[in-house]
Amino acid sequence: MVKNKIIESKITKRLLIVGCLGSVLGCSMVNAPVVGSGKVSYGDANAVETVNTDFGSTDLNTVAQSMADDLIKTGALNQCKTYTVSPVKNKTDQYIDTENLTQSIKTRLMKSNLVTAKYVLSQSQMQNQTDELSRQNDSGLYKNPQKIGNMKAAECRLDGFVSNISKTNADMKDVFYQFNLSLIKVDEGVELWSNEKQIRKTQVK
Amino acid sequence: MKNILNCWAISLILLLAACANNPLGSYTSNMSPSLLALSNGNSTQAENKISGKNDLLYYLEHGTVLRLSDKYTQSNSDFSFAQQYIDQWAASFHNGNLGLAADTLEASLVNDKVIDYAAKDYEKVMLPTYKALNYMALGDIDSARIEITRMYNIEDIIHDYREAVYAKTQSDVENSNPKKNTSFATFEQVESINKGEYDFEALNSPQVLALKNSYQNSFSHYLAGFIFEALQEPSLARPGYVKALELNPGNKLIKQSIDNVDKASAANNNNMTDLLIIEEVGHAPQLKSVSFSVPFFTTSGQNKCSKLITISFPQLVFDAQNHSAADIGVDGQSLQPMLFTNFDLMASRYLHDNLPNIYLRNTLRAAKDLALQQSVCSEGGGIASLITTIGTKFLGTADERTWVTLPRQIYVTRIKMTRGKHNISVNVGGAFKQIRVNLTKSYAVLSLRIIGNSVYFSPEQNK
Secondary structure, three states: OHHHHHHHHHHHHHHHHHHHHHHHHHHHHHOOOOOOOOOOOOOOOOOOOOOOOOOOHHHHHHHHHHHHHHHHHHOHHHHOOEEEEOOOEEOOOOOOOHHHHHHHHHHHHHHOOOOOOEEOOOHHHHHHHHHHHHHHHHOOOOOOOOOOOOOOOOOEEEEEEEEEEEEEOOOEEEEEEEEEEEEEEOOOOOEEEEEEEEEEEEEEO | OHHHHHHHHHHHHHHHHHOOOOOOOOHHHHHHHHHHHHHOOOHHHHHHHOOOOOOHHHHHHHHHHHHHOOOHHHHHHHHHHHHHHHHHHHHHHHHHHOHHHHHHHHHHHOOHHHOOOOOOHHHHHHHHHHHHHHHHHOOOHHHHHHHHHHHHHHHHHHHHHHHHHHHHHHHHHHOOOOOOOEEEOOHHHHHHHOOOOOOHHHHOOHHHHHOOOOOOOHHHHHHHHHHHHHOOOHHHHHHHHHHHHHHOOOOHHHHHHHHHHHOHHHOOOOOEEEEEEEEEEOOOOEEEEEEEEEEEEEEEOOEEEEEEEEEEEEEEEOOOOOOOOOOEEEOOEEEOOEEEEEHHHHHHHHHHHHHHHHHHHHHHHHHHHHHHHHHHHHOOOHHHHHHHHHHHHHHOOOOOOOOOOOOOEEEEEEEEEEOEEEEEEEEEOOEEEEEEEEEOOOEEEEEEEEEOOEEEEEOOOOO
């Protein structure tokens, strides 16, 4: 009983020390000196952004999350051993870098334990890959260069597009976005899964 | 009080006389020798004729002339200095100071010309466009991409700024007449009274009013589309072409480019080069100060009296030499470039949109000048009164500053050719000017600038 109390007391002391150290370290992080005028600050990357009606970070997060979660839930992706993501077509009149959207969806799929299909490099990533293979094989600098001809082909591919409809009058601007994504079996051309996400953004002038 | 006023008046004259690069001088006269040198084919002389330092406009003009001399790195160095001024303006606006709009009061008390030159909206867009073209000439397409994203980002800032300025102008108009016993003719009245003295019609033509605004131009967005296409980024190339088409409806080349991006088969094969040929013609309009009289009403008791005051507006002076594009020959095949951007119209639209604001500042200034002259006169007049009258007259001319080495018009054509050496020629004033280009990549840009009878090719390779 007494022994237990001593052990308990030791554990409590250790926890206190760890806690204090943690606090001190934590404080030192919080009190890190800030360089700058104070006019620039960091914000929450997941905060809702409503600067204007253009396709923004919140829309990107919403679309990527919604699409990836639905695809994972249906299990359709596991019908393929390998998959890739084709470049998402931008059919809007806005400069939207859909590569961010593609990467965001892919990252969510890869992080999920429920997805067994393996991601293989997309068309836009292939140039760097072939450059590296060529460099290893053609330069004569390497003992064991990675062999050419071992790359895995995608059994399925994700393909999508984003489009918009804008309307403006003297008082307001309304933009409707639609994002479509499909999972297609490459050899058969069969669509295994499809989903759409709609977003409406309205700005009062 | 009399001594103070004497001091002010004399200081003013001394200040003006002392300035080597007199901000109140005629910018049009200053730049004419440089434009003449360019039209004579002497870009080095043109470079030397540009005077002034540490000024946004100097860097814009000098950077442009350096570009015509194929000095792309030095040109971009000048443009980077110019960009710092634009960045400061944007930061000032973002920090809630309303940037230049806050200078309205300062300018209204003296003259538009005494405040630092703030690039016109379309000039702010053309600066990163030219930087992108310089990087393309240097073969650095990744840096060109950075500049082209800067181009459409600055458009967004200008859009927000214009809305803020519009709101501020409304409030200025409401507070513009502190003395209830004085009033000026409205801008609309001035427009109808002075039709013979100022070319208001040129600013109100259907072509000018058809422009979406004074800052977005079709060429910059088409170039953005081309650069993104060359970088295999169709999701960004397409909106570039779409925006170019919105600003230049019906343009077949742009429609074709959108179709090509939509077709996966549009990718170039290894033996072909997609060549973008940009033909820039003449120079942008200069500005000339035009003065005329407008009524100014005063009320004293039951009596309403009218006086005439002199105000000044900047008037556009268009390039008298170069009016349209010359046909381009590619290995003997004739190509007709299509008009993408017309800076005569954009400068007109800028003035059209800003003239009411310029008029407002003129009236505030005129009221201040009248009050100052009366005050000096009542304090004893004499030499101070005379100097003040001359000084205010001198300060009363309109701001003539503008980026004149921009082209008058920009035309574009595009052709797919086998890689290797080709002859490209242009017929200017009956004489053929030719360049031999060596195409080695999937995408390439060739610019040519026609001023007078002179042609400047960029890049000037294998000539």
